[in-house]
Amino acid sequence: MSLLNVGARALMANQMALQTTGNNIANVNTAGYSRQSVAFQTATGQNMGNGYIGNGVDVATIMRNFSELLSRQATAATAVSASDTARSQSLNQMQEVFSGGKSGLGTAISDMMNAFGDVASAPSDASARQVVLTRMNELAARFRGASAQLDELDYSTRQQMSNDVNVVNSLAEQVAALNAQISRAAATGQTPNDLLDKRDQLVRDINKYVQTSTVDGGDGSISLFIGGSQPLVLGQSTAKLSLQESKEYPGSGKMAVYFQQTGGQSIELTSAMIGGGEVAGLLQFQNNDLNEGRNLLGRMTIAIGDALNTQNQLGLTLSGEKGGALFNIPLTTSGVTTGGQWAQPNTPSVTVTDSTALNASDYKIVFGDDAPRGKVVRLSDGKTTSFNDMADLNSKRIDGLQFELKAEGARGQSVLFQPLRTAAQQVQSMVHSGNDLAAANPVAASIRSLGDAGLRMGGIQVGKGFEAAALPDPTTLSFSKDADGKVSYTITPAPTPAPPAPGGIASTGTYISGQAIELAAGLKVSLTGTPAVDGGESDTVSFGANTNYSADTGNASSFLALRDAVVFDGSTTLSDGFSAAMAQVGTRTQSAQYAATLSASIVKNLEADRMGVSGVNLDEEAAKLLQFQQAYQASAKMLQVAQGIFDSVISAVGR
Structure with a gap:
């Protein structure tokens, strides 16, 4: 037996x-x-x-x-990889908005600036002027189209995050249900392997969307925590996640994931708090990368539009009138905050005062313990500027911006400003007739020569800050020569203010052929050749109001000169502005791709180790x-x- x-x-x-x-x-x-x-x-x-x-x-x-250690390591690495991959893919889509080629913004900018060359050659040619208007409309449409692409990317990103959050809620409920089954099975003294496998797979799936930490319940159940300490699954009960706009700055477009237990208050979770998972990567893209793309596009819109507006307003139209704005660009925007003292009509605002000094960034005003003292924070790099009170703040010019708060803030309050966010979305061409292009300079010059014309006019350049009233009519340039043969010039009457006053202009100086001479704020003239000097007399150049505006092309030439004018970051020219923005977005995209490749490699290795056991x-x-x-x-x-x-x-x- x-x-x-x-x-x-x-x-x-x-x-x-x-x-x-x-x-x-x-x-x-x-x-x-x-x-x-x-x-x-x-x-x-x-x-x-x-x-x-x-x-x-x-x-x-x-x-x-099964190895608990290897499983935890692989799950955590999966969350990081999912975040990096989601952000990289989204940045690749945003990079297409800043791509080159004939359909890109860079080409539209170049075509518009080059069109002024034909007007400079033939100022009375209606077709040349019409081409400029067409190019201006094309540029405005390209800006609006690029903004619409970013808006569509924003919408799809929000939809994806919302779907991901719903998936996480569903998976969390399944984990809680399995906790109950596993606890009952474990009470028999045996391990329900298949149920454990199913639950662990659900945990790995959750970490593809949000990063979690796992705590053993001791009875076969587990608890999942997100955001460091928020219990998504606690035994057999679950909390809910939702995607909403940030309550701190309503209307800002910034999104956040909110955690809420049954009967509890909702808690805002930022991408940094979530840590990893696709939701964290998409949140980082939507709130940071996409926002930077909008700011780069908005800064380009305002800087180029303001430069062209200013130049056209300095010149004379075909009918002899002062030119108007070429583009409708928003220079003043409202801040967003939850502070009741800043409700209408005391809404905070920010105004662009110098478009060449703009940074592609949002700004936040934060009030500290000693409010109304506070600081202005540039969010792109964290640079701060302190202020003592509202009068001090309103008097400051920070990165070409003037902030205005009509009410004081209390301790811990803050205001978010997005001065560039919607500029490209709103830009419109405002000139519909070629006659309204101010191609002529408001100032004309004539040369009186003692003998053969050795002195020639190189050109008059009218720039930002020029006021016709600041130049007496007439204003003359006369010349003298010392014993060494050095030629000097004298401006009559002397410009005001004179040095050492701020912005003062010297009434005399050394003449160098081809070198610009400043006559007034925003007005320069260049002469070539050698002026004749005979005893107490010399060649003279007289300046006054331009009456031959229908044939003059001085301001059209100034438009062409804007191509090489520095309008971005204190060092980047107008023609290179788009290339710089494209390079900035490309660098960020390349960095994200590298991070995604590296984290995917780590996941592959850790998953191989886990599968080596399981x-x-x-x-x-x-x-x-x-x-x-x-x-x-x-x-x-x-x-x-x-x-x-x-x-x-x-x-x-x-x-």
Whole structure:
């Protein structure tokens, strides 16, 4: 009987081993499945008086091949990789808005500036003027189109985040339900391997969207925390995540994930608090990268539009009138805040006072413990500018911006300003007739020469800050020569203010052929050749109001000169502005791609380590099939032998 029992035990044990191996093979492609193994143990022997005789084998349990450490490492790395990948993919889409080629913004800017060259060559040519208007309309449309592309990318990003949040809520409920099943199963003393695999896979899936930390509940259940300490799953109960606009700055477009337990208050979670997962990457893109793209586009719109507006307003139209603005650009925007004292009509505002000093950034005014003192924070790099009170703040010019708060802030309050965000969306061409292009200078010059005309007019350049009233009519340039032959010029009447007053202009100076001479604020003239000087007389140049505006092209030439004028960052010219923005976006995209590639490589390695423990190897399982098959056949043979012996005994006893 003992041999029969041993054989029966062996047969059952090897049958379970075969079934477990077959289950491994069947689930080789099942996501999250952990390889299972049969743990054998020797059955307790029987004391026969002269020693213990074995009673065969028992199956202790079906063991799950699983490493908690490797699983945690792979799950955390997956969250980081998902965040990097989502951000990289979104940046690749944004980079297309700042791409080059014939359909790009850079080409539209160049085409418009080059069109002024034809007006400079033929100021009365209606077709040349119409081409400029067409190019201006094209540029405005390109700006609006680029802004619309960013808006569409913003919308799709929000939709993706909203879908991801709904998926996380659904997965969290499934984890809580599995917690209940696993706790009941664990109470029997055995481990429910398949349920554990399913739950661990759900946890890995959640971490593709938001990063979590896991805490063992001690009864077979687990708790999942996000944002450091917020319990998404606590045993068999779950919290909810939702995607909403930031409550701190309503209307700013900045999004946040909100965590809320049943009956509790909602808590805002930033991308930094979430840590990893696709939602964190998309939040970082939407609130930072996309916002920078909008600011770069808005700064370009305002800087170029303001430069062209200013130049056109300095010149004279074909009818002799002062030119107007070419583009409608928003120079004043409102701040966003929840402070009740800043409600209408006391809404905070920011105004662009110098478009060449703009930074592609949002700004935040923060009031500290000693309010109304506070600081202005440039959010792109954290640079701060302190102020003492509202009068001090309103008097400051920060990065070409003037901030105005009509009410004081209290401790801890803040105001967000986005002066560039919507500029490209709103830009419009305002000139519809070629006659309204101010191609002529408001100032004309005439040269009186003592003899042969050795002095020639190089050009009059009217720039920002010029006021016609500041130049007396007439104003003359006369010349003198010293004993060494050095030629000097004298401006009559002397410009005001004179040095050392701020902005003062010297009434005399050394004449150098081709070098610009400043006559008044924003007005320069360049002369070539050598002026004649005879005793107390010399060649003279007289300046006054331009009456030949229909044939003059001085301001059109000034438009062309804007191509090389510095209008960005104190060093970048108008013609290079788009290239600089494209390079900035490209650098950020390349950095994100590198981070995504690196984190994906880390995930691959850690996942390989995890699968080395938990994964199913078909070759190994096939070998085990043969091993357990032979053991099963041997066990059956043992039963056959025991049956034969038993039959022999019965036969002998029966006689």
